Amino acid sequence: MAEAGESSGRVYKHAGDQRWEGLARQEYKSPAHHWQGVSRTEIVAENPRPTLPFHVRYFEIEPGGFSSRERHDHEHVVMIVRGQGTVWLGSASKDICEGDVVHVGPGETHQFLADRGDRLGFYCIVPAERDRPVVEGGGASACEIPPTRAKSP
Amino acid sequence: MAEAGESSGRVYKHAGDQRWEGLARQEYKSPAHHWQGVSRTEIVAENPRPTLPFHVRYFEIEPGGFSSRERHDHEHVVMIVRGQGTVWLGSASKDICEGDVVHVGPGETHQFLADRGDRLGFYCIVPAERDRPVVEGGGASACEIPPTRAKSP
16 A cells, blocks of 8 residues: 655666656757767756755767866766766876766866767766856856757757 | 876776775675675765765675665665666565666665566665665664675675
8 A cells, every 4th residue: 555655756767778768868969169979868856856965867978079178066976887988087087988987076177088989878976956067168068058958869 | 287186086997797996895695584685885985085975885686685675764866787676665666677767765665676587786876964774674774784794705
């Protein structure tokens, strides 16, 4: 017997190809000077859960694409689940591939690149309350561009 | 040129088989009345990062194993990355498999089971500050058993 409040959680079913039932994937196909070929899916975020202290998003970078080189005070953690590429943490770069977990420290300049002939897909966990990224060279972060600018697949 | 504080983050390299370089996997092989066949790897947790607002752990449940049936006020999110099984959320059960994402709501009784002839591996994200789980029928949660009780693989 179901009790009130028992079904507050939810299973977000994977629909294949790193897409989830009922969730929009925001594609940013147009090249920009500071990021390129990035898509974003907000899986567990503010809506409908304002009480959650962290948000879970999935990003995928096309082969040859890259995220903005940026920094922010909030820490985040990224779990690579598809493909391979490179991450810059401060002044050091590392190869990354499926299974690797990346912790970006507070204020640390970072960038993810799908620069190894493959796409790079990862879950990205951020605090619900967070400061805006500062992009090196200026401009908007692919993490922060509002969904209204997204093109549907 | 490296600047002070630039290398606060870290890449946790995957060493294959859902193990990570330099990280201990805590195995709980012994059956208990409320959980069975669960292993835990703390990937990004308190040490060395007391400032992180959430923790990232990897759990794997052997075929036939299961986590405690428990509840707690804090919400958590689980990303299935290996195998398949079943999750109970309140009074409803759902099949889960690789790629699915599970959000456990506040106070929601939940349990993960590797009951479909396969192991079930998942990242589990929890707030750094969290209440202790209450296990249905009493006992300790596999999420909370201290590492000193762990057997090394």
